[in-house]
Amino acid sequence: MLRVVLVDDEKLSLDELSFILSKNSEIEIIGKYESPSAALEFIKKTKPEIVFLDIEMPEIDGFTLAKEICKLDFSVSIVFATVFDKYAIKAFEMNAIDYVLKPFSEKRLQLTMDKINEKYNNTNIIPKKKIIEGITKLPLWKDECIYLVHPQDILYCTVLNKEVFVFTRDTTFTTHDTLNQLGNRLINHNFFRSHKSYLVNLDRIYKIVPWFNSTFVLQIEGLKEEVPVSRHYVKDFKKLLNM
């Protein structure tokens, strides 16, 4: 849910805007303000995602208020609303997400909502990613128990009979993730997909042995087993190691 604050010195204009916007289920209008200074205080307190700002307000104009909002220590998307199209360039120079003309058209405001939704759906990925990065240890199975294993301790992973095995120096774990899912979870820990059935920790390779058809075989610290680099992944592998 995106939280929205509306600022316009005319009550009827606020009513109209909130009537149109409230049809959109993804937003919640948390404040409607005729006074720009009162609106700024509210915005500081509630940290909304979006603010609709009228430009021509006699007390404090919309651009001045936008500058104040931009100074705050959290990011707010601004949509300017005005009767004039001549302010459009200035509005976009101030990084406004959109610029809508009065009288408000429902069709046009839908485009604004599309822009907003697009922006927030994309940026939503970032906090999710942060959560994954926050939990560095991986839950892995052994003897019907779950162990939390640090990615650094994993040497390589492989698929055998559709089951995914994860190897550390002295233990073999299994996981319910596919090799692809595991690869995504380990992407920030220097893991590399060297083969359709192998995922290898680059930091644990100690020897690269050239093999047939310009492929390689990798030897891992303290292990007898070797990890192949198939033809399909060779190019990426060389690029990664600047070979």
Add this chain to the structure above:
Amino acid sequence: MIANKKYEENKEYKISKLNDSQVENGSKEIGIYINQHFLFNTLNSILSLCRENSEEARKVVLELSSYLRFNFSVTNEIIFLNEEIDNIKSYLYIQKIRFGTRLNIDYDIDKDVNFLIPKNSLYNLIDNAVNHGILRKDLGGTITLMVNRDKEKIVIKIKDDGIGMDKEQIKSLLIDNCGSLSISSTKYKSLYNSKIEVISNSQIGTCILLYIPIKNIKFI
């Protein structure tokens, strides 16, 4: 008949005099600017009223029509005081709808006073008082328009309790060739040898007084 002829001659003379000053100080452009802002915001208000209060929406459409008809008629740059006041009433009716409790309006107009004045000369002053005086105050205020006969002169008073001005601001507005105040002041002076007086106090408000000697008005 004679009176009528004299009236027409006089009107023509006043019109030509007025058109000259119009060209000189480009007041038309100012009119158009205010007009657009007002027009689109009013249409936006009508959109909103259509849902909540359709009867009021109808009234606003009618007042806006009067306002537009008045402003679209470009033939007369000099008009009767009561035409000007009717237009101001339409304008302020709509402004009251837009700004609600932040704008209060008070009229005190002698009905039997009527004479020719430059079109929009009072409207522009009222518009300034509303937008630059009253609406800049958080809680708004009251605009007062008074037209009274006082012995040998007509007194037109436009008063607001808005943010007011200091002496420097008044001075610069009176000498600014493009501002409504100096334009109106010049026009009334050249037409009727009127005096203008501006009293203003910061945070208390502004009062503009026009003193028009009755002996200079040939056709009351």
